[in-house]
Amino acid sequence: MDLDPVIHAPARLRIMVALAALPAGDQVSFPRLQEELGMTAGNLSTHARKLEDAAYIAQEKTYLKRTPVTYLALTDTGRAALTAYRATLTQLLGGAS
Amino acid sequence: MSTNDFDDTRGGDAAAVPDPAAAGAAAAADRDAAAGPDAVAEPGVDPAFDPALAQAILDAQPDVTRRLTIDGAVLFTAWGLAWLVGYLLLWFTGRESADDTAPGWALATFFGLLVSAGVVTAVHIARRSRGVRGVSADSGLLYGLSWTFSFIAVSFIIGGLAQHGLSGPQIAVLSNGVSCLVVGALYMAGAAMTRQRTWFVLGAWIAAVGGFTTALPIAQLYLVMALAGGGGMLAAAVLSSVRGRSTSRGGGPRADGGRA
Numbered sequence: 001m002d003l004d005p006v007i008h009a010p011a012r013l014r015i016m017v018a019l020a021a022l023p024a025g026d027q028v029s030f031p032r033l034q035e036e037l038g039m040t041a042g043n044l045s046t047h048a049r050k051l052e053d054a055a056y057i058a059q060e061k062t063y064l065k066r067t068p069v070t071y072l073a074l075t076d077t078g079r080a081a082l083t084a085y086r087a088t089l090t091q092l093l094g095g096a097s
Numbered sequence: 098m099s100t101n102d103f104d105d106t107r108g109g110d111a112a113a114v115p116d117p118a119a120a121g122a123a124a125a126a127d128r129d130a131a132a133g134p135d136a137v138a139e140p141g142v143d144p145a146f147d148p149a150l151a152q153a154i155l156d157a158q159p160d161v162t163r164r165l166t167i168d169g170a171v172l173f174t175a176w177g178l179a180w181l182v183g184y185l186l187l188w189f190t191g192r193e194s195a196d197d198t199a200p201g202w203a204l205a206t207f208f209g210l211l212v213s214a215g216v217v218t219a220v221h222i223a224r225r226s227r228g229v230r231g232v233s234a235d236s237g238l239l240y241g242l243s244w245t246f247s248f249i250a251v252s253f254i255i256g257g258l259a260q261h262g263l264s265g266p267q268i269a270v271l272s273n274g275v276s277c278l279v280v281g282a283l284y285m286a287g288a289a290m291t292r293q294r295t296w297f298v299l300g301a302w303i304a305a306v307g308g309f310t311t312a313l314p315i316a317q318l319y320l321v322m323a324l325a326g327g328g329g330m331l332a333a334a335v336l337s338s339v340r341g342r343s344t345s346r347g348g349g350p351r352a353d354g355g356r357a
Contacts, residue, residue, distance in 0.1 A: 003151075008151065009146060010146060010150065013151055014154055017161055018165070021162040021166065022165060022231070022233075023166075026229055026230065026231030026232060026234055027229070027230055027231050028165070028229050029228035029230075031228060032227055032228025036161070036165065073231070086155055089148055089151055089155065093152055
């Protein structure tokens with residue numbers, strides 16, 4: 001009963017939780033997510049990359065009025081992984097107490 | 098592994114794509130690395146991460162969801178208050194006139210209240226949906242435009258009928274009924290889109306109240322509109338706030354993304 005190491009880090013868990021707030025099919029821009037999480041751009045970018053490598057989130061680079069913007073979203077795999085993580089954590093904490 | 102990740106972020110993307118987010122990321126990451134223990138340049142597993150702290154982050158899901166999604170309770174409260182106060186004013190000031198219609202200043206105040214509720218709605222939606230795009234954001238935009246165009250049509254219908262010689266009291270009754278019909282129908286359509294039962298019940302209620310009050314004397318119409326219409330919206334605000342909180346606590350990221 002191990003916690004998913006990809007999610008089990010404060011910054012990455014917070015990214016996952018924030019992206020899970022969006023309905024499936026929606027994406028949030030990098031600056032807005034950064035603002036919501038209060039993370040530095042470097043921090044967010046590094047952890048987002050790690051989550052993207054695991055296919056938990058998808059990053060899409062696009063242009064908004066000729067300005068490049070990155071949009072992030074949870075993938076189905078990521079949503080399932082977060083649900084599993086939540087269940088494992090509940091079991092873990094339930095068993096410990 | 099971690100060093101590679103870090104270097105990828107800096108050298109890879111930032112160089113290939115002129116993305117300010119990525120470029121800023123590299124610069125900020127540099128600062129982080131220099132900043133000390135607070136910097137999370139190590140993106141690997143964190144063995145020191147307390148599961149209880151992880152639980153606390155998961156428990157904060159409703160707060161995060163609230164900041165990123167549109168809250169029906171806020172909108173219902175704004176419109177409920179505008180209706181309650183506005184219609185009470187029309188009722189109170191209209192009672193003294195021969196045909197129950199309210200004086201010009203009361204009507205102007207009533208429209209002012211409606212405009213204020215509209216501004217609250219627009220600001221709330223703009224703030225919450227800033228930087229969000231996709232399926233539900235597109236639906237939301239079209240839904241918002243439906244309200245705008247429907248009420249432009251309502252104003253033309255009322256204005257047109259006034260030109261055909263409809264009297265003041267008739268205009269008052271008709272504009273109220275037609276507005277309620279549009280509000281009710283759009284709330285019900287919104288419920289169909291978002292699958293929120295509170296919206297549907299409120300829409301059906303507003304349409305029914307609008308239909309029913311048409312047969313009443315104008316003074317009574319205004320009073321019923323204030324209490325049943327405005328009150329109904331405030332009740333929906335409470336209901337949707339309570340429901341949103343309880344479903345968000347149910348745990349797990351929901352399939353609907355947490356819109357309650």
